[in-house]
Amino acid sequence: MSQQPAGPEGPDAAHHAVDAGSVDLVRLSMQQSAVATVLLAPDGQLLRMNQAACQLFGLPMERLRMMTWQELAHPDDLAGEQANVDRVLSGGTDSYRSTARYVRGDGEVVHGDVTVTGIRDSSGRAMTLIAQIIDITEQRLARAEARAAQEQLRGVIDAMLDPWVLLNAVRDDEGRITDFVYVDANAAACRENGTTREELLGSRLLSLAPGQLRAGLFTQYAAVVESGTPLALDDDPSPSDLPEGGMHWFDNRAVRVGDGISVTWREVTERVEQRRTLARQALQDPLTGLANRQKLMDSLAESFSHTPRTGGRIAVMFCDLDDLKLINDHYGHHAGDVVLRAVADRMASAVRDEDLVARVGGDEFVVLATGVRDQAAAVRIAEKIGAAVSRPVSVLGGVIVPILSIGVTVADAGADPHEVLRSADRELYAKKTARGRT
The missing domain is CATH 3.30.450.20 (PAS domain)
Known part of the structure; x- marks a missing residue:
């Protein structure tokens, strides 16, 4: 009043x-x-x-x-x-x-x-x-608006699915960066580190993630601070700091903020493994697990582009599994698949680790062997493959003895790989004709 x-x-x-x-x-x-x-x-x-x-x-x-x-x-x-x-x-x-x-x-x-x-x-x-x-x-009002903006930013940061941290550089007496200390982190980063935000802040990077030092990531973080150049890594491999170990892959981004860095990352291990699986499947025969025609042609082009490291020549063997149609007709296609897988395993076991075995058709296989001394040496490899394949295979209560016809061609680096492959195919056809099995 x-x-x-x-x-x-x-x-x-x-x-x-x-x-x-x-x-x-x-x-x-x-x-x-x-x-x-x-x-x-x-x-x-x-x-x-x-x-x-x-x-x-x-x-x-x-x-x-x-x-x-x-x-x-x-x-x-x-x-x-x-x-x-x-x-x-x-x-x-x-x-x-x-x-x-x-x-x-x-x-x-x-x-x-x-x-x-x-x-x-x-x-x-x-x-x-x-x-x-x-x-x-x-x-x-300005302080209130700033607090509201900070709270809003904190909400956005904590809602991020990807981990984010703010790190300040720790320097020795000579000014060199020896570690980083956590000064801020979002909820995702805390979950990934298995700690609370209060526990994480003030901790040292290398004490929590020593694998980053082994992977060289710490050195790259320090370079961001010193140079100001942002870091962008995709599919970056990093050893796990978890007890079970193993290798993980990450997309990693870091930018300089004062005398430190703002870092966000995303684990992409599943994506990398899926991509590798797809790439492998694109070059792999799905039934036998051998290389497919595309992988064979890539390997032929690579092999004939330079002389083998061990010297020698390059052998191409075109192989055909005899009577696969009869096996399918008599026992069914499942039995034919069993025989094909057995033949593929035996061929792969009969060659050296550096040699390639590919399935290029229903009953057709190709072997690529580098560093072969001459035609006679290539023929001996083919005979070893044929002997390994011809062991009996049990199928649906019956026994099948696979027979492999093989045409062999030996050439030098610089030859046309397509022509070498056609030459081996002609050799195969000639052998089958001579045996009356065309």
């Missing part, structure tokens, strides 16, 4: 009077100050105020002189400010400083940095109070 105006000019002037020197000093400081300044009676009545105070509260001077500071205070701050004022009035303190909110004449809330000082008479009793209020509304 508003009180009757009172002040040095009012009927209660004697009650609120202070010595003339103090009043003159207060008046002069109020007039010259750009800070909102108000002279208050002990009961809260506004006695005098400068123009800055009128602007702060959004009310004319005549209106303010009819009010108490309690009417201007924000309801939520009133009790606290009243307690502070009472301490000054009781002599508990000469002044206090606080932050408080006030309600302007237009209903807007302003935030103030408030300093209140008691002006006392010769007996030490506080006769009046002088309040100076600095408008900090914009600063408070």
